Amino acid sequence: MGVRFAFTGGREGWVRAVLTAVGVGLGVALLLLTAAIPNALATRDDREDARDDIGLVHHEETVTTKPSDRTLIVAKTNTTYQAKDVRGRLLEPDGPRAPLPPGVGKIPAPGEMVVSPALAELLKSDEGKLLGERLPYRVVGTIDEPGLVGSRELAYYAGAEGLAERIDGSNVGRIKAFGEVTDQSGGEDMDPVLLLLILVVLVVLLMPVAVFIATAVRFGGERRDRRLAALRLVGADGRMTRRIAAGEALAGSVLGLVFGSVFFLLGREIAGSVEVFRVSVFPSYVNPSPALAALIVVAVPASSVLVTLFALRGVVIEPLGVVRTAKPPRRRLWWRLLLPLGGLALLYPMVGQGSNNGNFNEYMVTGGVVLLLVGITALLPWVVEAFVARMGSGSVSWQLAVRRLQLSSGTAARMVNGIAVAVAGAIALQMLFAGVEGQYTTPTGMDTSRANLEIELDNDVPVGALGEQLDQAKGVRDFVTVSRGWLGEKRSEPEVSSDVTIGDCAALREVAKVPSCRDGDVFVLPYPDDKDLVKTVTPGRTMYFDPSYESSPGKEIAWTVKGEVKQAQARKDSLRGEMWGVLITPSALSDEVAPALTSSAYVRIDPSVPDATDRVRNAAAALDPLADVWNWVSTERTDEYESIRTGLFVGAACVLVLIGASLLVSQLEQLRERRKLLSALVAFGTRRRTLSLSVLWQTAIPIALGLLLSCVVGLVLGAVLLKMSATPVTVAWTSVLSMVGVGAGVVVVVTLLSLPPLLRLMRPDGLRTE
Incomplete structure (x- = not known):
């Protein structure tokens, strides 16, 4: 009878039922979305694992992978555009049966790329013009859903040549398949305070939902009580009226489950087209586990009946009216x-x-x-x-x-x-x-008042070319360029080796405290209590850039120390962080050493220039697609x-x-x-x-x-x-x-x-x- 009152009681009855159903449905939809979060996160992780490539490059077994018609060279070219992460890879197959990335039907040829739908949309818009300059490839296809972790992810795979010469076991390497390496360590236990945070977050987010569902069930309570009084007048007893009220609440909550399912399906589709705090998903990810969904289906109607019966505990429904219409008794505080x-x-x-x-x-x-x-x-x-x-x-x-x-x-x-x-x-x-x-x-130790970006290029790019590009980049207020290398006292297996920084006097002063400096000077900045380096780097001594070790081929280049070797001191606010090693001005070296050096720059941008950061990234990418560019932050x-x-x-x-x-x-x-x-x-x-x-x-x-x-x-x-x-x-x-x-x-x-x-x-x- 209560269910019939909910749906056949005229306009009043079904309007109240619909309002209750909408209120309950909104809560149910959010509960279902919450129940789907674990599955969505697990699916994102599975997709990320399935396309893993750089993780394979880092793995010991893949460092010495030999080329075959089943191998692929992959290079990491991730970048950032307008504060959004862009996942990038350069691919060069060793043969016709090279592995395909998930979601990609064919490896793009050199100069071509396949992109995610979101990136394709961005590149076609005016907003993506600067990014288009950074990615000088022709779009020939899109990455399908299995190759992406989210619907709004920006990602691309581009074809390339000559990657074999740049294999370094870090960002460029040869692989046999995608997603083969699994972590056997079992992972570390999460910090107890972080687990506490997760627990409190879940409770705090779900409690308002439960409160709203309980509130929605009691919509129209006063009119319902007047109807129950009329039922008492025609012969219903107190227990019967409460069962009828429970039936009405049950009907509204079951209808709310239907509404909630519809709202959930709508929200599921909407979730596939939005990005919230850089997190996006595909609708197929948003599937609540059957156990949690069943719990919601049972708990919501049961709760609605209990809330209704609880609400009626202090209401006396008599044949001639509802006692609650009189002045209610004062509420008690103690309980x-x-x-x-x-x-x-x-x-x-x-x-x-x-x-x-x-x-x-x-x-x-x-x-x-x-x-x-x-x-x-x-x-x-x-x-x-x-x-x-x-x-x-x-x-x-x-x-x-x-x-x-x-x-x-x-x-x-x-x-x-x-x-x-x-x-x-x-x-x-x-x-x-x-x-x-x-x-x-x-704290990172980075002084963001002195530099906003750090650039590192590979050996083939001279530091002078990097300086020219930065000079032309709009929005660059100031920059310091240096070259870096590794130096040893022997061609192979050196016992004394050191980091090397090459730059003009102004650049060297930004990384260390140097005495009087002029082009051609050499400085030594050893670790505290390390006297071997000072004894080794002496005038007339022949040393070797890029000495060979057991696992690396010999590319050593001889260099003879000329003139006086001066002592430098550490600078607490060095652009290089904890600075040590040999500091050399350019004219103290010959051009033969250039292949053993990498180019670096520390850039300070003008915040008033729009897209200044992206213009600097474009300048670096124009010299080397594999250039690393980091934003400096004071903390992480x-x-x-x-x-x-x-x-x-x-x-x-x-x-x-x-x-x-x-x-x-x-x-x-x-x-x-x-x-x-x-x-x-x-x-x-x-x-x-x-x-x-x-x-x-x-x-x-x-x-x-x-x-x-x-x-x-x-x-x-x-x-x-x-x-x-x-x-x-x-x-x-x-x-x-x-x-x-x-x-x-x-x-x-x-x-x-x-x-x-x-x-x-x-x-x-x-x-x-x-």
């Missing part, structure tokens, strides 16, 4: 405090555990965080009731809003619960991330920490969308419930402006109280989590206020979107009834 106190009790034993005392108990962490966040939903109705009970005087709109809140503070609090839980969780996470960031962030974070942080941002973006959509549905449902009341007030002559303001106050007051409560709970939870990770408790108030501002901003947007339907409801014909 509401038990939830957050219970959460703190679960987390307290882990205070001070940190990273060195094993993993945190995942059940205690999950339970503690859940109880603290659920405590907000229990405390907020009491806070709203206590606040509005003392309000009264004010403008007409204020009095209308306060009186409405006094009569139904629980309904107002329910609408705000989700946003309050989300903001509290965000504040706690922000504190935890900010507190532990220093543990996973290390560990990959695991950065991945968790990115996952949080992606998840938070999805939850924010859900928050906005669910709040809008809740607001529309509240307006629908009050349609006749609003029409009656308009009919009596109340100004629409007054009613609009009253609706705004009805939203603003609970939101303000909810955000205040979420700040308190969020700060407490954040402080406890920091204590658990053995990190000093600090509060970044700017971040806290920004979280509150985001929550308030979502509410403002929802309120503005609900104004048009509100104005439509303010018509006297809303009093018409059937």
Whole structure:
């Protein structure tokens, strides 16, 4: 009978059922998307492993791979364009049966390339003009899905010649197949604090979803109770009315599962066309595991029935009406405090555990965080009731809003619960991330005020050619060019060897402290307490560039030290970092040494010039497609920490969308419930402006109280989590206020979107009834 009421109770019945289904469906869709995340990440990893090539080059067994008609030479040419990573490879087959990269049907000929769909789109646009200059190849095809980790990935394979001479066992090498090498080490255990972060992120992102589903199930509760009172009048008893209410909730939630599946399929397709924080997927990746999907299908209807029965516990439905229409009893505080106190009790034993005392108990962490966040939903109705009970005087709109809140503070609090839980969780996470960031962030020692980019080219490119290119590159403010090599005292297996830096006096002063310098000078900068190098590099001594070792062929070039050898000192802010070895000015060397040197440059760009960084990359690529260009940064974070942080941002973006959509549905449902009341007030002559303001106050007051409560709970939870990770408790108030501002901003947007339907409801014909 309850199911029939949901769908055959006239317009009121199915409108309520649809609103409930939309609210539940939005939550179900996000739960399904969340359940699909492990599979999406695993599929991305599998695709990355299947196309692995440089990993094979680094592998010991492939360093000495002999050429055959089944081998392929591959060179890594990754680059960055407008802060987006571009995966690039140059390919040269040794024979007709060379292995094909996944997603590629034919190895492109020299001067041709196959690209990912996203890169093809970028190169055709005006935005990709500079990148087109960097990739002077003709596009002859696209990479299919099996060869890409995401739908928006920028990637290409280009044909090349002459790569055999550049095999170095690092970025250029010969392979027999793609994706053969597997890691047999088993990997290292993740840091306990990072595991704590993952647990808290999951709980914080999923809790608002559960709260919204519980709120959506209770849409139209007052009208439902009046219908149940009518059923009591025709003979139904209390148990029967509760079963009927449970049937209505079950029908709405099952319809919500259908809506949620549709929303999920739509979101799945949308996921294939967007990129969030540099992460993109194909729709085929977004498949929840059957076990998690089955759990959602069972848990959502069951939860809806339990929430409905729980909501009816304090409602007495009699044949002549609903007792709740009288003044409700004051809410009790004591049991509401038990939830957050219970959460703190679960987390307290882990205070001070940190990273060195094993993993945190995942059940205690999950339970503690859940109880603290659920405590907000229990405390907020009491806070709203206590606040509005003392309000009264004010403008007409204020009095209308306060009186409405006094009569139904629980309904107002329910609408705000989700946003309050989300903001509290965000504040706690922000504190935890900010507190532990220093543990996973290390200084690089790079002085970004002296250089923004570092370029390294191969032996065949003279340093003078690099300087000429940089002179012509727009946006280059200043640069320093040096050459680098390796020097030993014998042709093969030298006992004393050293790094060599070649540059003019100005360049050498940027990497070390040198005494009076002029072209032709030679300097020695040994490791502390290393006297062998000083004794070896002496006037008249013949040394050898690029000496041969057991695993490398002999390409040594003799060089005789001429003139005085001076002592240099280390410079703490050297462009080369920890600098040591032999420093030589250009005229002290002959041109014969050039093949043994690599060219490097340290570039400072003009930030006011658009695309200056990309122009420098183009200049380097014009000299050598295999040029390495690095952006200088003062600090860098560990990959695991950065991945968790990115996952949080992606998840938070999805939850924010859900928050906005669910709040809008809740607001529309509240307006629908009050349609006749609003029409009656308009009919009596109340100004629409007054009613609009009253609706705004009805939203603003609970939101303000909810955000205040979420700040308190969020700060407490954040402080406890920091204590658990053995990190000093600090509060970044700017971040806290920004979280509150985001929550308030979502509410403002929802309120503005609900104004048009509100104005439509303010018509006297809303009093018409059937």
